Amino acid sequence: MQVEKIISIELTKEQAQEYAVKVAKENTDKTVKLVKYMGGGSFGKAVKVTFEDKKSIVVKFLRAEGMLEKETGDLTLLRENCSVKMPAVLFVRHKDERVPVDCYAMEYIEGKPMIYDFALYFASKKKRRAIAEKITEGLHSLHECKSAKFGDIHNPDCGSWREFYKPFAEQILVKAKELADKGEIKKDIVDTMQRAWEKFDIIFEEEVKDACLIHGDLNVINIMVDKSHNLKAFIDPLNSCYADREYDLFQFYNLTGKRFSLGEVYAEKYGVSKRFYDKMAFYGLFNEVYCYIKSGVLVGFIMRPLVKNMNKRLKDL
Ligand SMILES: Nc1ncnc2c1ncn2[C@@H]1O[C@H](COP(=O)(O)OP(=O)(O)O)[C@@H](O)[C@H]1O
Numbered sequence: 001m002q003v004e005k006i007i008s009i010e011l012t013k014e015q016a017q018e019y020a021v022k023v024a025k026e027n028t029d030k031t032v033k034l035v036k037y038m039g040g041g042s043f044g045k046a047v048k049v050t051f052e053d054k055k056s057i058v059v060k061f062l063r064a065e066g067m068l069e070k071e072t073g074d075l076t077l078l079r080e081n082c083s084v085k086m087p088a089v090l091f092v093r094h095k096d097e098r099v100p101v102d103c104y105a106m107e108y109i110e111g112k113p114m115i116y117d118f119a120l121y122f123a124s125k126k127k128r129r130a131i132a133e134k135i136t137e138g139l140h141s142l143h144e145c146k147s148a149k150f151g152d153i154h155n156p157d158c159g160s161w162r163e164f165y166k167p168f169a170e171q172i173l174v175k176a177k178e179l180a181d182k183g184e185i186k187k188d189i190v191d192t193m194q195r196a197w198e199k200f201d202i203i204f205e206e207e208v209k210d211a212c213l214i215h216g217d218l219n220v221i222n223i224m225v226d227k228s229h230n231l232k233a234f235i236d237p238l239n240s241c242y243a244d245r246e247y248d249l250f251q252f253y254n255l256t257g258k259r260f261s262l263g264e265v266y267a268e269k270y271g272v273s274k275r276f277y278d279k280m281a282f283y284g285l286f287n288e289v290y291c292y293i294k295s296g297v298l299v300g301f302i303m304r305p306l307v308k309n310m311n312k313r314l315k316d317l
Protein backbone atom coordinates (compact mmCIF):
# COMPACT_ATOMS: atom_id res chain seq x y z
CA MET A 1 0.00 0.00 0.00
CA GLN A 2 1.69 3.17 -1.19
CA VAL A 3 1.93 6.01 1.29
CA GLU A 4 1.77 9.07 -0.92
CA LYS A 5 -0.67 11.57 -2.29
CA ILE A 6 -2.86 10.05 -4.97
CA ILE A 7 -3.43 12.00 -8.16
CA SER A 8 -7.10 11.98 -9.00
CA ILE A 9 -9.19 13.09 -11.93
CA GLU A 10 -11.62 15.95 -11.31
CA LEU A 11 -15.26 14.90 -11.52
CA THR A 12 -18.28 16.98 -10.59
CA LYS A 13 -21.58 15.45 -9.50
CA GLU A 14 -23.14 16.63 -12.74
CA GLN A 15 -20.44 15.01 -14.84
CA ALA A 16 -20.78 11.80 -12.84
CA GLN A 17 -24.50 11.74 -13.59
CA GLU A 18 -23.98 12.47 -17.27
CA TYR A 19 -21.32 9.76 -17.62
CA ALA A 20 -23.43 7.26 -15.65
CA VAL A 21 -26.24 7.62 -18.19
CA LYS A 22 -23.76 7.12 -21.04
CA VAL A 23 -22.27 3.94 -19.61
CA ALA A 24 -25.66 2.55 -18.60
CA LYS A 25 -26.92 3.02 -22.17
CA GLU A 26 -23.76 1.52 -23.58
CA ASN A 27 -23.93 -1.62 -21.45
CA THR A 28 -27.65 -2.35 -21.39
CA ASP A 29 -30.44 -2.28 -23.94
CA LYS A 30 -32.79 -0.50 -21.54
CA THR A 31 -34.12 3.06 -21.45
CA VAL A 32 -32.80 5.24 -18.65
CA LYS A 33 -35.57 6.90 -16.66
CA LEU A 34 -33.85 8.53 -13.69
CA VAL A 35 -30.38 9.37 -12.51
CA LYS A 36 -29.42 10.31 -8.97
CA TYR A 37 -26.11 11.16 -7.33
CA MET A 38 -25.70 8.99 -4.22
CA GLY A 39 -22.51 10.20 -2.62
CA GLY A 40 -18.83 9.55 -2.48
CA GLY A 41 -15.60 10.11 -0.62
CA SER A 42 -12.12 11.14 -1.65
CA PHE A 43 -11.81 9.03 -4.78
CA GLY A 44 -15.22 7.53 -5.48
CA LYS A 45 -18.54 8.89 -6.70
CA ALA A 46 -21.64 6.71 -6.88
CA VAL A 47 -24.65 7.36 -9.11
CA LYS A 48 -27.94 5.48 -9.17
CA VAL A 49 -29.40 4.85 -12.60
CA THR A 50 -33.02 3.72 -12.82
CA PHE A 51 -34.45 2.20 -15.99
CA GLU A 52 -37.96 2.23 -17.42
CA ASP A 53 -38.64 -1.21 -15.91
CA LYS A 54 -38.00 0.42 -12.48
CA LYS A 55 -34.84 -1.63 -11.92
CA SER A 56 -31.73 0.27 -10.83
CA ILE A 57 -27.98 -0.10 -10.91
CA VAL A 58 -25.24 1.91 -9.25
CA VAL A 59 -22.40 3.25 -11.38
CA LYS A 60 -19.36 4.03 -9.28
CA PHE A 61 -16.60 6.24 -10.65
CA LEU A 62 -13.06 5.82 -9.36
CA ARG A 63 -10.94 8.88 -9.91
CA ALA A 64 -7.50 7.38 -9.26
CA GLU A 65 -5.30 5.06 -11.26
CA GLY A 66 -5.44 1.34 -10.46
CA MET A 67 -8.42 1.55 -8.12
CA LEU A 68 -10.81 -0.07 -10.56
CA GLU A 69 -9.08 -3.45 -10.65
CA LYS A 70 -8.47 -3.45 -6.90
CA GLU A 71 -11.99 -2.44 -5.84
CA THR A 72 -13.89 -4.70 -8.24
CA GLY A 73 -11.54 -7.62 -7.52
CA ASP A 74 -11.95 -7.16 -3.77
CA LEU A 75 -15.71 -6.73 -3.99
CA THR A 76 -16.05 -9.94 -5.99
CA LEU A 77 -13.93 -11.99 -3.58
CA LEU A 78 -15.56 -10.54 -0.47
CA ARG A 79 -19.06 -11.10 -1.85
CA GLU A 80 -18.24 -14.78 -2.36
CA ASN A 81 -17.10 -15.16 1.24
CA CYS A 82 -19.48 -12.95 3.20
CA SER A 83 -22.68 -14.12 4.88
CA VAL A 84 -24.08 -10.58 4.58
CA LYS A 85 -25.12 -9.39 1.15
CA MET A 86 -22.60 -7.41 -0.86
CA PRO A 87 -23.34 -5.91 -4.29
CA ALA A 88 -22.45 -7.95 -7.36
CA VAL A 89 -20.23 -6.31 -9.95
CA LEU A 90 -22.19 -6.06 -13.21
CA PHE A 91 -19.64 -4.57 -15.58
CA VAL A 92 -16.30 -2.79 -15.51
CA ARG A 93 -15.37 0.10 -17.78
CA HIS A 94 -11.97 1.70 -18.25
CA LYS A 95 -11.75 5.41 -19.03
CA ASP A 96 -11.60 6.59 -22.63
CA GLU A 97 -12.46 9.71 -24.62
CA ARG A 98 -16.21 9.28 -24.18
CA VAL A 99 -16.06 8.75 -20.42
CA PRO A 100 -12.69 9.89 -19.06
CA VAL A 101 -13.01 8.25 -15.62
CA ASP A 102 -12.81 4.55 -14.69
CA CYS A 103 -16.07 3.11 -13.44
CA TYR A 104 -17.98 -0.04 -12.74
CA ALA A 105 -21.61 -0.89 -12.29
CA MET A 106 -22.98 -2.90 -9.42
CA GLU A 107 -26.25 -4.15 -8.07
CA TYR A 108 -28.35 -1.45 -6.41
CA ILE A 109 -29.01 -2.07 -2.73
CA GLU A 110 -32.35 -0.76 -1.48
CA GLY A 111 -31.71 1.09 1.76
CA LYS A 112 -29.38 3.67 3.23
CA PRO A 113 -26.12 3.85 5.17
CA MET A 114 -26.62 3.09 8.84
CA ILE A 115 -25.16 6.45 9.87
CA TYR A 116 -28.20 8.22 8.39
CA ASP A 117 -30.76 5.99 10.12
CA PHE A 118 -31.60 8.23 13.08
CA ALA A 119 -34.41 5.96 14.30
CA LEU A 120 -31.87 3.16 14.60
CA TYR A 121 -29.48 5.44 16.44
CA PHE A 122 -32.19 6.13 19.04
CA ALA A 123 -33.61 2.58 19.04
CA SER A 124 -33.76 0.44 22.16
CA LYS A 125 -30.64 -1.23 23.49
CA LYS A 126 -32.10 -4.57 22.42
CA LYS A 127 -32.62 -3.46 18.83
CA ARG A 128 -29.14 -1.93 18.66
CA ARG A 129 -27.65 -5.12 20.08
CA ALA A 130 -29.58 -7.18 17.53
CA ILE A 131 -28.13 -5.29 14.58
CA ALA A 132 -24.66 -5.34 16.12
CA GLU A 133 -24.93 -9.14 16.31
CA LYS A 134 -25.80 -9.33 12.62
CA ILE A 135 -23.02 -6.95 11.57
CA THR A 136 -20.34 -8.71 13.59
CA GLU A 137 -21.50 -12.14 12.39
CA GLY A 138 -21.25 -10.92 8.82
CA LEU A 139 -17.81 -9.46 9.29
CA HIS A 140 -16.65 -12.56 11.12
CA SER A 141 -17.76 -14.71 8.19
CA LEU A 142 -15.17 -12.85 6.11
CA HIS A 143 -12.57 -13.31 8.81
CA GLU A 144 -13.16 -17.05 8.64
CA CYS A 145 -11.64 -16.96 5.17
CA LYS A 146 -7.95 -17.39 5.90
CA SER A 147 -4.70 -17.48 4.02
CA ALA A 148 -1.32 -19.06 4.81
CA LYS A 149 0.30 -15.63 4.40
CA PHE A 150 -0.50 -12.00 5.20
CA GLY A 151 -0.77 -9.22 2.66
CA ASP A 152 -2.29 -8.44 -0.70
CA ILE A 153 -5.64 -10.07 -1.33
CA HIS A 154 -4.54 -11.75 -4.56
CA ASN A 155 -0.91 -12.34 -3.68
CA PRO A 156 -0.28 -12.49 0.07
CA ASP A 157 3.44 -12.92 0.69
CA CYS A 158 4.27 -12.00 4.29
CA GLY A 159 5.02 -14.64 6.89
CA SER A 160 3.71 -12.53 9.77
CA TRP A 161 1.37 -9.59 10.35
CA ARG A 162 4.26 -7.55 11.71
CA GLU A 163 6.25 -8.13 8.55
CA PHE A 164 3.37 -6.62 6.60
CA TYR A 165 2.13 -3.91 8.95
CA LYS A 166 5.21 -2.51 10.69
CA PRO A 167 6.97 -1.15 7.56
CA PHE A 168 3.64 0.25 6.38
CA ALA A 169 3.01 2.06 9.68
CA GLU A 170 6.59 3.36 9.63
CA GLN A 171 6.09 4.80 6.14
CA ILE A 172 2.98 6.61 7.39
CA LEU A 173 4.96 8.10 10.27
CA VAL A 174 7.85 9.20 8.04
CA LYS A 175 5.48 10.83 5.56
CA ALA A 176 3.51 12.50 8.35
CA LYS A 177 6.74 14.02 9.70
CA GLU A 178 7.53 15.42 6.26
CA LEU A 179 4.09 16.99 6.10
CA ALA A 180 4.47 18.41 9.61
CA ASP A 181 7.74 20.07 8.57
CA LYS A 182 5.86 21.74 5.72
CA GLY A 183 3.08 22.80 8.08
CA GLU A 184 0.53 20.57 6.35
CA ILE A 185 -0.35 18.50 9.40
CA LYS A 186 -0.40 19.61 13.00
CA LYS A 187 2.68 18.79 15.08
CA ASP A 188 0.65 17.35 17.96
CA ILE A 189 -0.77 14.64 15.69
CA VAL A 190 2.71 13.59 14.62
CA ASP A 191 4.03 13.80 18.21
CA THR A 192 1.31 11.40 19.31
CA MET A 193 2.13 9.08 16.40
CA GLN A 194 5.82 9.17 17.32
CA ARG A 195 5.12 8.29 20.96
CA ALA A 196 2.81 5.47 19.87
CA TRP A 197 5.47 4.23 17.45
CA GLU A 198 7.97 4.00 20.33
CA LYS A 199 5.55 1.59 22.00
CA PHE A 200 5.01 -0.50 18.89
CA ASP A 201 6.66 -3.61 20.30
CA ILE A 202 4.52 -3.47 23.42
CA ILE A 203 1.27 -2.78 21.60
CA PHE A 204 1.96 -5.57 19.13
CA GLU A 205 3.68 -7.98 21.51
CA GLU A 206 1.07 -10.69 20.99
CA GLU A 207 1.59 -12.48 17.72
CA VAL A 208 -1.31 -12.46 15.29
CA LYS A 209 -2.08 -16.09 14.55
CA ASP A 210 -4.26 -16.00 11.47
CA ALA A 211 -4.15 -14.06 8.22
CA CYS A 212 -7.85 -13.26 7.79
CA LEU A 213 -9.68 -11.74 4.88
CA ILE A 214 -10.76 -8.22 5.86
CA HIS A 215 -13.18 -5.70 4.37
CA GLY A 216 -10.86 -2.87 5.31
CA ASP A 217 -13.35 -0.01 5.61
CA LEU A 218 -16.44 -1.24 7.41
CA ASN A 219 -17.56 1.99 9.01
CA VAL A 220 -21.20 2.99 9.55
CA ILE A 221 -21.33 4.69 6.14
CA ASN A 222 -20.55 1.43 4.40
CA ILE A 223 -23.13 -0.62 6.27
CA MET A 224 -26.55 -0.44 4.60
CA VAL A 225 -29.85 -0.86 6.43
CA ASP A 226 -33.39 -1.25 5.09
CA LYS A 227 -36.59 0.64 5.91
CA SER A 228 -37.27 -1.61 8.91
CA HIS A 229 -33.82 -0.71 10.28
CA ASN A 230 -32.45 -4.18 9.66
CA LEU A 231 -29.03 -4.95 8.24
CA LYS A 232 -29.16 -5.11 4.47
CA ALA A 233 -25.65 -5.16 3.06
CA PHE A 234 -21.99 -4.23 3.31
CA ILE A 235 -20.60 -2.05 0.54
CA ASP A 236 -17.37 -0.32 -0.47
CA PRO A 237 -14.34 -2.37 0.59
CA LEU A 238 -11.01 -0.54 0.72
CA ASN A 239 -7.51 -1.84 1.30
CA SER A 240 -8.85 -5.36 1.67
CA CYS A 241 -6.11 -7.83 2.46
CA TYR A 242 -5.21 -10.85 4.55
CA ALA A 243 -4.60 -9.22 7.88
CA ASP A 244 -4.94 -9.20 11.63
CA ARG A 245 -8.71 -9.45 11.87
CA GLU A 246 -8.57 -6.68 14.48
CA TYR A 247 -7.37 -4.40 11.69
CA ASP A 248 -10.98 -4.61 10.52
CA LEU A 249 -12.45 -3.44 13.84
CA PHE A 250 -11.08 0.05 14.47
CA GLN A 251 -13.62 1.53 12.03
CA PHE A 252 -16.31 0.39 14.49
CA TYR A 253 -15.12 3.13 16.83
CA ASN A 254 -15.44 5.94 14.30
CA LEU A 255 -18.53 8.14 13.76
CA THR A 256 -21.66 6.59 15.29
CA GLY A 257 -20.19 3.08 15.49
CA LYS A 258 -19.71 3.27 19.25
CA ARG A 259 -23.43 3.75 19.79
CA PHE A 260 -23.91 0.14 18.66
CA SER A 261 -20.99 -1.29 20.69
CA LEU A 262 -19.87 -3.04 17.51
CA GLY A 263 -16.31 -3.60 18.72
CA GLU A 264 -17.48 -4.92 22.09
CA VAL A 265 -20.03 -7.27 20.53
CA TYR A 266 -17.36 -8.66 18.21
CA ALA A 267 -14.98 -9.06 21.16
CA GLU A 268 -17.62 -10.86 23.20
CA LYS A 269 -18.57 -13.23 20.41
CA TYR A 270 -15.21 -14.03 18.88
CA GLY A 271 -12.57 -12.88 21.36
CA VAL A 272 -9.84 -10.29 20.89
CA SER A 273 -6.19 -9.97 21.86
CA LYS A 274 -4.86 -8.62 25.18
CA ARG A 275 -3.82 -5.25 23.78
CA PHE A 276 -7.03 -4.82 21.80
CA TYR A 277 -7.81 -1.23 22.83
CA ASP A 278 -4.23 -0.09 22.34
CA LYS A 279 -4.29 -1.64 18.89
CA MET A 280 -7.60 0.01 18.07
CA ALA A 281 -6.11 3.38 19.00
CA PHE A 282 -2.94 2.76 16.97
CA TYR A 283 -4.70 1.39 13.89
CA GLY A 284 -7.34 4.13 13.94
CA LEU A 285 -4.87 7.00 14.18
CA PHE A 286 -2.36 5.66 11.66
CA ASN A 287 -5.11 4.80 9.19
CA GLU A 288 -6.65 8.26 9.41
CA VAL A 289 -3.27 9.89 8.79
CA TYR A 290 -2.74 7.46 5.90
CA CYS A 291 -6.08 8.57 4.40
CA TYR A 292 -5.07 12.20 4.83
CA ILE A 293 -1.72 11.61 3.12
CA LYS A 294 -3.46 9.97 0.17
CA SER A 295 -6.36 12.39 -0.22
CA GLY A 296 -5.15 15.67 1.26
CA VAL A 297 -8.45 15.92 3.14
CA LEU A 298 -8.29 16.03 6.91
CA VAL A 299 -11.56 15.22 8.64
CA GLY A 300 -11.24 17.01 11.96
CA PHE A 301 -14.17 15.37 13.71
CA ILE A 302 -12.66 11.95 13.00
CA MET A 303 -8.99 12.85 13.56
CA ARG A 304 -9.36 14.74 16.86
CA PRO A 305 -10.94 11.90 18.87
CA LEU A 306 -8.36 9.48 17.46
CA VAL A 307 -5.45 11.61 18.67
CA LYS A 308 -7.13 12.07 22.03
CA ASN A 309 -7.76 8.37 22.40
CA MET A 310 -4.16 7.44 21.48
CA ASN A 311 -2.86 9.93 24.04
CA LYS A 312 -5.13 8.40 26.66
CA ARG A 313 -3.89 4.88 25.91
CA LEU A 314 -0.26 6.06 25.95
CA LYS A 315 -0.61 7.12 29.60
CA ASP A 316 -0.82 3.46 30.57
CA LEU A 317 1.73 2.09 28.15
N1 LIG B 1 -24.58 -0.79 -4.40
C1 LIG B 1 -25.11 0.27 -3.84
N2 LIG B 1 -26.45 0.34 -3.63
C2 LIG B 1 -27.00 1.43 -3.07
N3 LIG B 1 -26.32 2.52 -2.68
C3 LIG B 1 -24.98 2.51 -2.85
C4 LIG B 1 -24.31 1.40 -3.44
N4 LIG B 1 -22.99 1.69 -3.50
C5 LIG B 1 -22.86 2.93 -2.99
N5 LIG B 1 -24.04 3.44 -2.59
C6 LIG B 1 -24.28 4.76 -1.99
O1 LIG B 1 -23.32 5.67 -2.45
C7 LIG B 1 -22.51 6.16 -1.36
C8 LIG B 1 -21.07 6.27 -1.83
O2 LIG B 1 -20.62 5.03 -2.31
P1 LIG B 1 -19.31 4.33 -1.76
O3 LIG B 1 -19.10 3.07 -2.55
O4 LIG B 1 -19.38 4.16 -0.29
O5 LIG B 1 -18.21 5.41 -2.17
P2 LIG B 1 -16.84 5.88 -1.49
O6 LIG B 1 -15.83 4.83 -1.84
O7 LIG B 1 -16.55 7.16 -2.13
O8 LIG B 1 -17.08 5.95 0.00
C9 LIG B 1 -22.73 5.17 -0.24
O9 LIG B 1 -22.54 5.73 1.03
C10 LIG B 1 -24.17 4.73 -0.47
O10 LIG B 1 -25.06 5.69 0.05
Ligand SMILES: [Mg+2]
Nearest residue numbers: 041221222236
Ligand atom coordinates in the same frame (compact mmCIF):
# COMPACT_ATOMS: atom_id res chain seq x y z
MG1 LIG C 1 -18.08 4.63 1.30
